[in-house]
Amino acid sequence: MANKGIDNSAARVQGNDGGYFIITTRWNTEIVEGLLSGAKGALLGVGVDPRQIRVECVPGAFEIPLACQAAAARSDCDAVIALGAVIRGGTPHFEYVAGECTRGIGQVALQSGKPVAFGVLTVDTLEQAMERAADNEENKGAEAALSAVEMVNLLRVLAD
Numbered sequence: 001m002a003n004k005g006i007d008n009s010a011a012r013v014q015g016n017d018g019g020y021f022i023i024t025t026r027w028n029t030e031i032v033e034g035l036l037s038g039a040k041g042a043l044l045g046v047g048v049d050p051r052q053i054r055v056e057c058v059p060g061a062f063e064i065p066l067a068c069q070a071a072a073a074r075s076d077c078d079a080v081i082a083l084g085a086v087i088r089g090g091t092p093h094f095e096y097v098a099g100e101c102t103r104g105i106g107q108v109a110l111q112s113g114k115p116v117a118f119g120v121l122t123v124d125t126l127e128q129a130m131e132r133a134a135d136n137e138e139n140k141g142a143e144a145a146l147s148a149v150e151m152v153n154l155l156r157v158l159a160d
């Protein structure tokens, strides 16, 4: 898979001990299912054991950071992968929801010291969201999953 910015060789899993926690939303279910499918496929593709993958769902993108924080606090969590979609589509909520979600996810990563991959689409239209959640090389769930594996590997190297 030739995802932009992701080094697939660096993303090959190097241990089957930890867990990958995927946080999804009930908002924009169809889009999020596409992201989830991409993320799971990417994790399995780089050697993650299915038993290492746990999926939990929150109401919407605004709730993602808190769930990520709870997941990252677990000793059996190596990385968190946040998946969701905030679609501008005329909602005055957009800037607030997208902004808080993005900021919160970054904050959880820095405060927990664990990778929290950002697979939350922030787009203008449903069509744009569908393009990024499609079953192809542009799938942003897959990109987020591979970045999580790559960061787990890097943090292990840096901890030595």
Ligand code: INI
Pocket (backbone or CB within 6 Å): 025, 027, 028, 059, 060, 061, 062, 063, 084, 085, 086, 087, 088, 091, 093, 094, 097
């Ligand atoms: N949540 C989303 O995940 N995507 C959206 O596009 C969205 N919009 O447009 O409002 C959205 N809102 C809900 C929000 O994330 C919270 O769940 C809600 O405000 C309750 O806290």
